[in-house]
Amino acid sequence: MEALSRLVEGYHDLMDNKSDQRVKDWFLMSSPFPTLAICLTYVFTVKVLGPKLMENRKPFELKRILIFYNLFQVLFSIWLFRESLKSGWFTTYSFRCQPVDYSNSPDAIRTVHGCWWYYFSKFTEFFDTIFFVMRKKFDHVSKLHVIHHGIMPMSVWFGVKFTPGGHSTFFGMLNTFVHIVMYSYYLLAALGPKVQKYLWWKKYLTALQMVQFVLVFLHAFQLLFIDCDYPRAFVWWIGMHAVLFYHLFSDFYKQAYLKKAARREKAKVKVEVDTSKETIDSETKDRMLPLLNGFGNGSALGDVRQRMAGAVASQ
Structure with a gap:
């Protein structure tokens, strides 16, 4: 009970005294449990x-909804990116x-609002x-997909x-x-087959996400080697998230593109081998066909019998 009491006291001290008091009364900011x-x-x-629920249902046709949703996400991301630049980057x-x-x-309050709206975007x-x-x-x-979206808020x-x-x-x-780039891709994909044929750059989008996590990792962990008035706990928090997401996206990239490409190449070689084998078999069959036809219609077999009969008669 004493340990539990200390834990509760430490939690309240953390929330009440060590957090940013400017956001304590903002929507969903008083406690982490609603977000969790x-x-x-x-x-x-x-x-x-x-x-x-979808087990015995037909898939929903959501083309129009997807177009408006992805357009909203593009515009929302542009606004958030603009706010991050306005904050000073x-x-x-x-x-x-x-x-x-x-x-x-x-300027500081505007930055805090931008951070909260970025938090809210993780729910959308x-x-x-x-x-x-x-x-x-x-x-x-x-x-x-689920880990990435489930952890971020x-x-x-x-x-x-x-x-x-x-x-x-x-x-x-x-x-x-x-x-901005990602939802622009999804928006174009939602427009249908006429546009989808130009979306050959999907794998480069995944590569861009991986580059993002490498930059975040380097940017965060550099503070471990210099003096900076920034909480070390959040250096580790951000840096380890970058490591986790890089690993997940890297594994996805390997499975979706590298291994799939290797399987396609292997299948292509197998098709070429099978085609060559069929060609050889076909040529062999063409050369054997006259002989087989001869035995089949009795002409070649008749010649053999006539020669044997002639040999017996001469004896």
Whole structure:
């Protein structure tokens, strides 16, 4: 009981005294448990409840909804990227070390709002998976997809609660740029076959996401080697997320592109070997056909019999 009491006291001290007081009364910011509950509900819905409900149903036709949804995500990502630039990236922020501005200045408050809206955007991205389930594209609801979407709201919540600005927003800035490209791809794909034939660059989108995580990893962990007024706990928090997501996306890239390409090449070689074998068999059959026909219609066999009969008669 004493240990539990200390744990509860430590939690309240963390939430009340060590968090950013500017966001304590904002929607979903008072406690991590509502966000955790939403994330767990999402995972249960897309992995258990959704597939069960769709088991005996026809896939939904969502073309128009997908077009508007992806257009919304492109515009939302553009706005979030613009807000990250307005906060100081590529102008006043340092890529080497950027402490969090905890003041109530207009620029600092604008940055905090941008961080909260980025957190909120992680919930809107749940619809990526929900639409997969509604269209019965269950193979798209992969381990990578569910882990990535299921973890992000909880991860970003801690960033908004404790460090809304400064060094940690580098990840958000990069991520919103990648999402502009990603949702633009999805928007074009939703327009139908006439456009889809030009979308040969999907694998490069995955590569762009992997580059993003390498940059986040390097940007975060550089603070372990320099003096910077930025919480070390969040250096590890952001850096280890980058490692996890890089591993997941790398595994997906290998499975989806490298191994698939190797299987296609192997299948191509097998087809070529089988074709060559059929050609050789066909040529051999063509050379044997006259002889087989001879035996078949009795002419060649008759010649043999006549010669044998002539030999017997001469004896």
